[in-house]
Amino acid sequence: MTSKIDRFLSEQTLKTPYLVVDKDIVRRNYRAFRDRLPLAEIFYAVKANPAPEILNLLHEEGASFDAASLPEIEMCLATGATPDRIAYGNVIKKSADIAQAYAHGVRLYAFDSQVELAKLAAEAPKSKVFCRISVEGAGADWPLSRKFGCDLDMAVDLMATAQDCGLNPHGISFHVGSQQRNLEQWDLAIGRAALVFSDLRGRGIELKMLNIGGGVPVKYRGNGVPDVAQATDSIMSALTRHFGNDLPAIATEPGRIICADAGVLETEVVLISQKSYDDATRWVYLDVGKFSGLAETMDEAIRYPISTDYDGSPEGPVVLAGPTCDGADILYENSDYKLPLELKTGDRVRLLNTGAYTTTYASVGFNGIAPLKSYYI
Amino acid sequence: MTSKIDRFLSEQTLKTPYLVVDKDIVRRNYRAFRDRLPLAEIFYAVKANPAPEILNLLHEEGASFDAASLPEIEMCLATGATPDRIAYGNVIKKSADIAQAYAHGVRLYAFDSQVELAKLAAEAPKSKVFCRISVEGAGADWPLSRKFGCDLDMAVDLMATAQDCGLNPHGISFHVGSQQRNLEQWDLAIGRAALVFSDLRGRGIELKMLNIGGGVPVKYRGNGVPDVAQATDSIMSALTRHFGNDLPAIATEPGRIICADAGVLETEVVLISQKSYDDATRWVYLDVGKFSGLAETMDEAIRYPISTDYDGSPEGPVVLAGPTCDGADILYENSDYKLPLELKTGDRVRLLNTGAYTTTYASVGFNGIAPLKSYYI
Numbered sequence: 190m191t192s193k194i195d196r197f198l199s200e201q202t203l204k205t206p207y208l209v210v211d212k213d214i215v216r217r218n219y220r221a222f223r224d225r226l227p228l229a230e231i232f233y234a235v236k237a238n239p240a241p242e243i244l245n246l247l248h249e250e251g252a253s254f255d256a257a258s259l260p261e262i263e264m265c266l267a268t269g270a271t272p273d274r275i276a277y278g279n280v281i282k283k284s285a286d287i288a289q290a291y292a293h294g295v296r297l298y299a300f301d302s303q304v305e306l307a308k309l310a311a312e313a314p315k316s317k318v319f320c321r322i323s324v325e326g327a328g329a330d331w332p333l334s335r336k337f338g339c340d341l342d343m344a345v346d347l348m349a350t351a352q353d354c355g356l357n358p359h360g361i362s363f364h365v366g367s368q369q370r371n372l373e374q375w376d377l378a379i380g381r382a383a384l385v386f387s388d389l390r391g392r393g394i395e396l397k398m399l400n401i402g403g404g405v406p407v408k409y410r411g412n413g414v415p416d417v418a419q420a421t422d423s424i425m426s427a428l429t430r431h432f433g434n435d436l437p438a439i440a441t442e443p444g445r446i447i448c449a450d451a452g453v454l455e456t457e458v459v460l461i462s463q464k465s466y467d468d469a470t471r472w473v474y475l476d477v478g479k480f481s482g483l484a485e486t487m488d489e490a491i492r493y494p495i496s497t498d499y500d501g502s503p504e505g506p507v508v509l510a511g512p513t514c515d516g517a518d519i520l521y522e523n524s525d526y527k528l529p530l531e532l533k534t535g536d537r538v539r540l541l542n543t544g545a546y547t548t549t550y551a552s553v554g555f556n557g558i559a560p561l562k563s564y565y566i
Numbered sequence: 567m568t569s570k571i572d573r574f575l576s577e578q579t580l581k582t583p584y585l586v587v588d589k590d591i592v593r594r595n596y597r598a599f600r601d602r603l604p605l606a607e608i609f610y611a612v613k614a615n616p617a618p619e620i621l622n623l624l625h626e627e628g629a630s631f632d633a634a635s636l637p638e639i640e641m642c643l644a645t646g647a648t649p650d651r652i653a654y655g656n657v658i659k660k661s662a663d664i665a666q667a668y669a670h671g672v673r674l675y676a677f678d679s680q681v682e683l684a685k686l687a688a689e690a691p692k693s694k695v696f697c698r699i700s701v702e703g704a705g706a707d708w709p710l711s712r713k714f715g716c717d718l719d720m721a722v723d724l725m726a727t728a729q730d731c732g733l734n735p736h737g738i739s740f741h742v743g744s745q746q747r748n749l750e751q752w753d754l755a756i757g758r759a760a761l762v763f764s765d766l767r768g769r770g771i772e773l774k775m776l777n778i779g780g781g782v783p784v785k786y787r788g789n790g791v792p793d794v795a796q797a798t799d800s801i802m803s804a805l806t807r808h809f810g811n812d813l814p815a816i817a818t819e820p821g822r823i824i825c826a827d828a829g830v831l832e833t834e835v836v837l838i839s840q841k842s843y844d845d846a847t848r849w850v851y852l853d854v855g856k857f858s859g860l861a862e863t864m865d866e867a868i869r870y871p872i873s874t875d876y877d878g879s880p881e882g883p884v885v886l887a888g889p890t891c892d893g894a895d896i897l898y899e900n901s902d903y904k905l906p907l908e909l910k911t912g913d914r915v916r917l918l919n920t921g922a923y924t925t926t927y928a929s930v931g932f933n934g935i936a937p938l939k940s941y942y943i
Contacts, residue, residue, distance in 0.1 A: 236890075335899075336896055462679030465719070549929060553929070557635035
């Protein structure tokens with residue numbers, strides 16, 4: 190909670206639910222991250238929060254952009270960002286979308302497979318390409334699974350092929366998984382990337398760039414989350430350990446760490462109930478749920494801190510759920526959430542650190558419920 | 567696949583992904599269900615697919631409507647349905663929404679808690695109310711969890727309270743869980759409801775209605791799914807077993823069974839790739855995923871049948887995933903999906919039985935991807 194958000198919430202009588210984002214915090218986060226990784230080109234992960242207000246602010250700050258799709262590229266261009274500051278970072282792209290991105294002037298593309306490379310050779314000739322390698326990602330709260338990246342052997346061959354088919358074999362990327370708490374994962378990943386650099390050097394190809402992805406964790410609820418300084422220190426040590434003095438250009442794709450703690454989601458308690466006389470568990474139903482912005486509560490992966498007007502007063506255990514008729518729309522049943530005993534139906538409840546990965550996840554209208562509104566102040 | 571959908575798909579050159587729904591199948595499903603349960607008033611579960619084309623068609627057929635929210639009530643009214651044919655079936659409602667529904671003329675409300683009852687007494691005086699009891703729901707592919715319903719003792723007390731506070735204690739409801747394969751669950755639930763009826767009779771309150779919810783399963787992929795005739799036969803037997811000749815009015819809330827098999831989702835293969843030389847698994851990435859309509863693939867709960875232009879030719883195992891940069895956007899990794907070996911990037915793939923619980927689950931724009939388009943023919 191910032192004083193600006195506090196004032197906004199107290200002065201407004203808007204219908205809940207809605208997200209308020211303090212742009213000053215976004216700016217502060219961006220600058221802090223940039224200052225901690227001065228060597229890196231920061232490609233903001235647009236998918237974390239693509240609000241024009243945030244993209245414009247980051248454009249003013251000099252950020253580059255990591256776009257997941259053609260529409261995201263076009264949102265970045267709309268800020269005035271030049272195409273040389275935009276990477277098309279999704280390894281799954283339609284040929285037509287690559288062609289359109291190329292027509293817009295984008296010349297930096299991710300891939301992790303033979304077929305994608307062939308599309309890039311056809312639709313984005315001479316562009317810089319970077320191959321995403323797979324990493325384990327253990328320790329991430331929102332892991333990236335096996336969906337992305339290829340093995341090192343394959344990456345080496347693909348980069349050699351990239352050169353053969355008229356593309357510019359620019360670099361290697363990885364992603365340790367979103368909300369990664371285990372800082373050693375960057376060391377492992379950077380070590381793997383360094384192997385690809387040296388293998389390719391042996392084949393006469395000098396890579397220029399290492400993209401270390403995102404994954405620096407935000408402090409949600411609970412402990413054991415390293416702070417940005419610890420994370421970036423680990424990353425810098427690992428870079429030095431594996432690349433020595435011969436550092437490539439470094440790119441990074443922060444999203445969550447830029448926006449999450451700038452946002453507060455204001456909601457209302459629609460109902461508090463018990464299921465039986467034998468079970469005192471309070472079920473607290475909010476007017477926002479898994480299908481209206483809180484998709485990252487899937488498997489209770491991301492656990493938002495919660496604030497009410499009764500903070501500090503006696504608390505008791507609750508199950509938190511959303512407002513739809515869907516049984517899967519439970520936010521937290523197994524994460525030991527407690528809320529004040531005084532809390533009652535109609536009260537406001539604030540979900541903190543909700544500035545990233547909320548608004549765009551909201552459904553178009555499941556159960557007739559409108560998408561999450563948001564305000565950037 | 568119906569011949570109408572086949573023709574539509576072959577004649578159109580629309581950009582994928584999109585859903586096509588054959589309204590004739592919706593009508594056929596509605597009539598078949600009505601004919602199998604002639605005693606029941608059918609409240610279509612609007613949330614399954616609230617497209618105006620479907621609501622209008624079901625209105626013409628004489629259906630009533632189960633609405634999950636005020637906007638869904640207003641969609642039903644827009645078809646010309648009179649408010650006496652609309653139930654506000656969500657047990658989690660804001661007071662202001664109840665007041666507005668009441669102003670619209672709605673006089674039938676679900677609840678399962680003391681607090682909700684108090685809201686109804688204040689905002690919807692003299693309305694018919696029905697209390698949702700909890701049932702186990704074992705055997706459902708998309709279970710309703712503990713989120714809804716209260717214990718029998720509490721239900722009895724709440725219905726007595728309803729009478730005391732000027733509401734009309736109309737009936738009892740339950741829901742055995744969506745896509746329920748175990749037909750005995752209806753017997754268990756109807757037996758529990760009958761206990762509430764007789765307890766309340768002992769307290770001088772004669773309930774009028776039993777709402778047996780939804781849950782009749784659709785045949786997706788795999789076997790062991792009873793058909794509609796088997797399900798409705800089981801339901802009718804259970805009603806007779808527990809209520810004898812003294813049947814209350816029966817209400818039911820089908821959604822999935824009305825719409826699912828009327829829809830085909832046309833998608834395109836964006837990429838087929840392997841992750842390493844050692845692992846021959848083909849990753850097939852479609853242009854639709856968990857965040858653009860296929861939310862029910864969560865935990866691989868709902869497994870859609872898939873059709874391609876190569877059906878019948880040799881197949882091999884695949885992992886199916888969506889187009890976003892999100893590691894959770896995997897559709898099927900553990901459900902032994904196989905697709906033709908000839909399938910290649912750019913080919914069309916059709917997900918069958920996708921007419922329910924798809925369009926409205928789509929996100930407003932995660933990764934910059936537009937919501938799922940749909941056509942009703």
